[in-house]
Amino acid sequence: MTQRALKILIIDENAVRAAILEEGLRVASSGEESGTLEIHHIRDTANLLARIAAVDPDVILIDLENPSRDTLEQMFQVSRLARRPIAMFVDKSDSATVQAAIDAGVSAYVVDGLRKERVRSILDVTISRFHAFDRLQSELHAAKSALEDRKIIEQAKAILMQQRGCSEDDAYVLLRRTAMNQNRKIAELARSLVGAAALLPLRERE
Amino acid sequence: MTERIVAAFVPLVDCAVLVAAREQGFAAEEGLDLVLVKEPSWASLRDHLSLGHVDCAHALAPLPVALTLGVGHVQVDCSAPFVLGRGGNAVTVSNRLFDEMQGAAAFTDPLETARALAAVARRRVPPLTLGMVFPFSNHNFDLRYWLAAAGLHPDRDVRLIAIPPPLMVDHLRAGLVDGFCVGEPWNSLAVAQGLGSIVATQSQLFPRAAEKVLAFRSAFAEQSQSIAKLLRALDAAAAWVDEPSNHAALASLLAQPSYLDLPSEIIAPALAGRVHFASGADVSDRSFLYFHRHAANEPREADGLWAYAQMVRWGQLAASERAERCAATVFSPALYRASVRDVRTTTRPGPFSFDRIEFVAKDVPAYLRQFDVHTPFADARAQ
Numbered sequence: 327m328t329q330r331a332l333k334i335l336i337i338d339e340n341a342v343r344a345a346i347l348e349e350g351l352r353v354a355s356s357g358e359e360s361g362t363l364e365i366h367h368i369r370d371t372a373n374l375l376a377r378i379a380a381v382d383p384d385v386i387l388i389d390l391e392n393p394s395r396d397t398l399e400q401m402f403q404v405s406r407l408a409r410r411p412i413a414m415f416v417d418k419s420d421s422a423t424v425q426a427a428i429d430a431g432v433s434a435y436v437v438d439g440l441r442k443e444r445v446r447s448i449l450d451v452t453i454s455r456f457h458a459f460d461r462l463q464s465e466l467h468a469a470k471s472a473l474e475d476r477k478i479i480e481q482a483k484a485i486l487m488q489q490r491g492c493s494e495d496d497a498y499v500l501l502r503r504t505a506m507n508q509n510r511k512i513a514e515l516a517r518s519l520v521g522a523a524a525l526l527p528l529r530e531r532e
Numbered sequence: 533m534t535e536r537i538v539a540a541f542v543p544l545v546d547c548a549v550l551v552a553a554r555e556q557g558f559a560a561e562e563g564l565d566l567v568l569v570k571e572p573s574w575a576s577l578r579d580h581l582s583l584g585h586v587d588c589a590h591a592l593a594p595l596p597v598a599l600t601l602g603v604g605h606v607q608v609d610c611s612a613p614f615v616l617g618r619g620g621n622a623v624t625v626s627n628r629l630f631d632e633m634q635g636a637a638a639f640t641d642p643l644e645t646a647r648a649l650a651a652v653a654r655r656r657v658p659p660l661t662l663g664m665v666f667p668f669s670n671h672n673f674d675l676r677y678w679l680a681a682a683g684l685h686p687d688r689d690v691r692l693i694a695i696p697p698p699l700m701v702d703h704l705r706a707g708l709v710d711g712f713c714v715g716e717p718w719n720s721l722a723v724a725q726g727l728g729s730i731v732a733t734q735s736q737l738f739p740r741a742a743e744k745v746l747a748f749r750s751a752f753a754e755q756s757q758s759i760a761k762l763l764r765a766l767d768a769a770a771a772w773v774d775e776p777s778n779h780a781a782l783a784s785l786l787a788q789p790s791y792l793d794l795p796s797e798i799i800a801p802a803l804a805g806r807v808h809f810a811s812g813a814d815v816s817d818r819s820f821l822y823f824h825r826h827a828a829n830e831p832r833e834a835d836g837l838w839a840y841a842q843m844v845r846w847g848q849l850a851a852s853e854r855a856e857r858c859a860a861t862v863f864s865p866a867l868y869r870a871s872v873r874d875v876r877t878t879t880r881p882g883p884f885s886f887d888r889i890e891f892v893a894k895d896v897p898a899y900l901r902q903f904d905v906h907t908p909f910a911d912a913r914a915q
Contacts, residue, residue, distance in 0.1 A: 372708075390576055390579060391571075391572050391573075391576050392572075392573075393572045393573045393576075393696045393698070393699055395573055395575040395576065396573045396574055396575050396665070396666055396694040396695065396696050397693060397694050397695060398575075399575055399604070399667070399694070400666070400667045400692075400693065400694035401693075401694075403604060403667055403848075413605060413606075424583070425583065428579060428580075428583050428585060433575075433579065
C-alpha cells in the first residue's frame with residue numbers, strides 16, 4: 327500500500343542548516359522507512375500561523391532554542407487549525423529518541439495519529455543532520471582561528487626581525503622556544519608580543 | 533567538596549537572586565557551585581527542566597503548576613520551594629495606543645485604565661494585538677483578568693500572542709504588537725527608546741503576587757542533598773538583593789553580557805521601584821518588585837491555587853479536586869521552612885486583586901463563579 331506523502335515543515339533562520347537537513351530528509355525519503363516526504367522551509371517567522379496553516383504540515387521541525395517556539399506553542403493552543411500539532415515530548419513512549427533530540431537541539435511538533443515509526447525515522451535524520459551541522463560549524467571555527475593564529479605569528483615575527491635584526495627563521499625559532507619555556511602556545515605568545523609592541527616606540531634599525 | 537547545581541534562567545531583573553547567589557559568593561558559602569544557563573525562551577527553559585538537562589530553573593510561577601498537571605506539555609511532577617521575586621511586571625502600550633487612550637484615563641486606577649483600553653479595543657479593526665510571555669504565565673493571566681474587568685473578552689476582542697521577553701521591544705518597534713505585559717527591564721527599555729508608555733504595573737493589579745519561583749523536578753528534589761543548601765544560599769542572596777545600598781552593584785552585575793546584556797541604567801530603576809509611568813512622572817513604588825522582605829521567599833499554597841484558578845477560568849484545564857490539590861502541593865512551604873533557619877513569621881496575606889474580588893483559596897469554584905467573562909470551561913471528562 328502506498329502512503330500519502332508526509333508534509334514536513336522546517337522553520338529555521340539558518341539557511342545552511344535548513345539545506346543540510348532538507349537534503350538529509352530527501353535521501354531518507356527514497357528509503358522505505360519514512361515513505362514519500364514533501365518538504366517546506368520557512369526562514370523568517372513573520373505571520374507564522376497563516377504560513378503554517380497554508381502548508382498544513384504533519385511534522386514541524388525547529389531549533390530547540392528558536393525563540394519563536396513560545397509563539398508557536400501558544401498559537402497551537404488557541405488556533406482553530408484543523409489538525410493541531412503537539413510537542414513530540416508529549417509522547418513518552420520513545421524517551422531515548424526524545425533525549426537524543428534535545429541533546430542535538432532539535433524540537434519537533436507532530437500532528438496526532440501519525441505512525442510512530444514514520445516520525446521516528448524523520449527525527450533520526452534530523453538529529454544526525456543537526457549534529458553534522460554542528461561539526462561543520464566547529465570545523466569552520468577551527469579553520470578560522472588557525473588562519474588568525476598564522477596571521478598574528480607573522481606579525482610577531484616581523485616585529486622580532488625588525489627589533490633584533492634577525493632572520494625570519496631565527497625569529498620563529500625564538501618564538502617557539504620562548505613559548506615552550508613559558509608553557510604557552512606560540513599564537514598566544516605572539517598575540518601578547520604584538521599587543522605589547524603597540525605600546526612601545528619601535529626603534530628604526532638602520 | 534563542592535556540589536554543582538545547574539539552574540536555567542531567562543534574562544529578566546527577577547533572576548537577580550540567582551545571579552547574586554553565584555556572583556556574591558552565597559552559593560559558595562554553602563559549598564555549592566551554582567552554574568547559570570541563559571535560555572532564549574520559556575519553552576526552551578521548560579524543555580531543559582522537564583528532561584533533566586538542568587537541575588532547576590528560574591520559572592514563571594504558573595509553569596511548575598502546568599507541568600505537574602500535564603497541561604500543554606508532558607506531565608512532570610514539580611515543586612516550587614522558593615519564591616525568587618514578587619511583582620515586577622508591567623503593561624506597556626505603543627505611542628499610538630497611548631494617544632488613543634489619553635483623556636480617558638489618569639493611569640492611577642487600573643480599572644479606569646482598562647476601560648480606556650477597552651474603548652480603543654472595541655473600535656480597532658483588525659483587533660488590538662497584545663504580547664505576553666507564555667500561556668502559563670502571570671502575564672497572560674493578569675492581562676486576561678484586567679481586560680475582562682473592563683468587559684473585554686480576551687479570546688475574542690483582542691489578540692494575545694506569546695513572545696519571549698528579550699524580543700518584546702523589537703516586536704513593539706516593528707509594529708507587530710500594540711502593547712505587552714512583560715517583566716523588567718523590558719518595559720523600561722521600551723520607554724527609554726521612546727517606543728511606548730507604561731500604563732499599569734503588576735503591583736497595582738495583583739499586589740504581592742508570586743512572580744518567579746525556583747522550580748525543581750520532584751524526582752530531583754527527592755534524591756538531592758543540595759536543595760536545602762541552595763535554599764539557604766538563595767535566602768541570603770535575596771536579603772542582599774533587597775538591600776537598597778546594594779542596588780548599584782547588583783545593576784552592574786545584571787548588566788553583564790552573560791546575564792541581561794543591557795546598560796545598568798536600564799536595570800536600576802526596577803530595583804529601586806522607580807517606574808517611569810505614562811503620566812510622565814517617575815512613580816516611586818517600593819512594592820513594585822521585592823525579593824525578600826515580607827517573607828517574600830516563602831511559597832504559599834494560595835499562590836499555586838491562584839494559578840490553578842486562572843488556568844480553569846481560561847479553559848486551559850478542567851476543574852477537579854485532584855488538580856486543585858496538586859497545584860497547592862507544588863507551592864508547599866514545607867521544604868523552605870525545613871531548610872531556611874531564620875524563617876520570618878510575618879507573612880502578608882494575599883494574593884490580592886485591583887477589583888477587590890477576594891481570592892478564596894479554600895473555595896476556588898465559588899471564586900470563579902463571580903466572573904462573567906471566561907473561556908468556556910474545559911470538560912473534566914475530556915481530560
